[in-house]
Amino acid sequence: MTGKPHKQPFVIGVAGGASSGKKTVGDMIIYQLHDQRVVLVNQDSFYHSLTSEELSKVHEYNFDHPDAFDTEKLLSSIEMLKHGKSVDIPKYDFKSYKSGVSRRVNPSDVIILEGILVFHDPRVRNMMNMKIFVDTDADVRLARRIRRDTSEKGREIGMVLDQYSKFVKPSFDNFILPTKKFADIIIPCGGDNHVAIDLIVQHIRTKLGQHDLCKTYPNLYVIHSTFQIRGMHTLIRDAQTTKHDFVFYSDRLIRLVVEHGLGHLPFTEKQVTTLTGSVYTGVDFCNSAVQAIKLLLKKGTSRSACGLQRVSKD
Numbered sequence: 011m012t013g014k015p016h017k018q019p020f021v022i023g024v025a026g027g028a029s030s031g032k033k034t035v036g037d038m039i040i041y042q043l044h045d046q047r048v049v050l051v052n053q054d055s056f057y058h059s060l061t062s063e064e065l066s067k068v069h070e071y072n073f074d075h076p077d078a079f080d081t082e083k084l085l086s087s088i089e090m091l092k093h094g095k096s097v098d099i100p101k102y103d104f105k106s107y108k109s110g111v112s113r114r115v116n117p118s119d120v121i122i123l124e125g126i127l128v129f130h131d132p133r134v135r136n137m138m139n140m141k142i143f144v145d146t147d148a149d150v151r152l153a154r155r156i157r158r159d160t161s162e163k164g165r166e167i168g169m170v171l172d173q174y175s176k177f178v179k180p181s182f183d184n185f186i187l188p189t190k191k192f193a194d195i196i197i198p199c200g201g202d203n204h205v206a207i208d209l210i211v212q213h214i215r216t217k218l219g220q221h222d223l224c225k226t227y228p229n230l231y232v233i234h235s236t237f238q239i240r241g242m243h244t245l246i247r248d249a250q251t252t253k254h255d256f257v258f259y260s261d262r263l264i265r266l267v268v269e270h271g272l273g274h275l276p277f278t279e280k281q282v283t284t285l286t287g288s289v290y291t292g293v294d295f296c297n298s299a300v301q302a303i304k305l306l307l308k309k310g311t312s313r314s315a316c317g318l319q320r321v322s323k324d
């Protein structure tokens with residue numbers, strides 16, 4: 011075998027009612043994961059093209075029913091991306107109701123699959139590593155839909171309201187809402203929920219940083235790689251780097267490892283009285299933690315011992 015083994019991408023499903031903010035949430039995740047290869051795939055791309063008969067009675071067509079989508083194509087497309095292959099994803103035109111020219115999507119580290127019914131088919135659901143449901147009140151969704159469909163899709167307000175009461179609302183109650191139970195995370199307020207987005211991004215970063223060794227050793231933690239860390243690794247590997255710089259940057263890297271390790275050690279709450287007489291509640295490392303550091307110091311090389319001593323007085 012040649013080349014690197016293919017690492018499976020992290021697949022995130024984002025479901026919720028129409029105009030709940032699914033795409034906004036997806037875009038916010040992409041924005042925060044700027045240093046990763048992330049691709050957003052929209053379930054809307056997999057709408058079946060309408061036949062001429064369906065077109066003549068478009069007001070009777072239910073775009074919110076699971077059968078409106080080409081789920082087999084969606085499945086095979088995500089499968090290809092999961093296996094590190096590029097895929098042509100169709101483009102659906104909301105004005106002509108037809109699927110047209112495709113866009114080429116390249117394999118990525120993270121795939122975000124967003125759409126009203128992405129949790130409906132168990133085969134699609136099972137491809138996801140994380141499932142998010144965007145929970146936005148029906149009145150907010152309707153208001154956004156009216157604005158979007160009249161301005162962007164050029165539709166009559168009467169038609170938008172008819173479609174809503176005839177298909178959108180019943181399908182939300184019958185098909186979309188029942189998939190909420192499959193979600194790992196439910197986000198109220200969609201894109202306004204910065205706390206939820208931050209937590210999601212943190213989790214994805216942890217998963218992406220996980221080495222295969224983490225599966226064998228569940229208490230192994232991999233420090234998230236930053237540009238600063240990569241820069242220091244570059245310097246200490248460079249044959250041109252001076253001895254002084256090599257020692258300086260190695261020492262900084264060792265300290266980062268030790269400080270990160272200390273964050274995983276057990277601690278107890280401790281209160282101290284400050285010089286001004288007030289009581290400060292902090293934490294104190296448990297005995298076992300101090301013993302672990304002492305053991306490391308005994309076994310460590312002189313350089314790592316030096317790094318350890320700077321972060322632990324004991």
Ligand SMILES: Nc1ncnc2c1ncn2[C@@H]1O[C@H](COP(=O)(O)OP(=O)(O)O)[C@@H](O)[C@H]1O
Binds near residue numbers: 027029031032035202
């Ligand atoms: N938190 C928000 N506040 C105000 N408008 C929003 C918010 N989230 C989304 N929107 C707007 O609502 C519309 C639908 O949002 P979008 O993310 O495309 O929803 P979905 O993908 O669920 O259909 C868009 O016009 C978007 O700009």
Ligand SMILES: O=c1ccn([C@@H]2O[C@H](COP(=O)(O)O)[C@@H](O)[C@H]2O)c(=O)[nH]1
Binds near residue numbers: 178
């Ligand atoms: O031709 C079409 C195709 C779909 N719709 C509506 O779109 C929404 C789903 O898209 P979101 O981006 O998740 O909002 C769905 O409610 C369909 O009714 C349409 O109006 N016309």
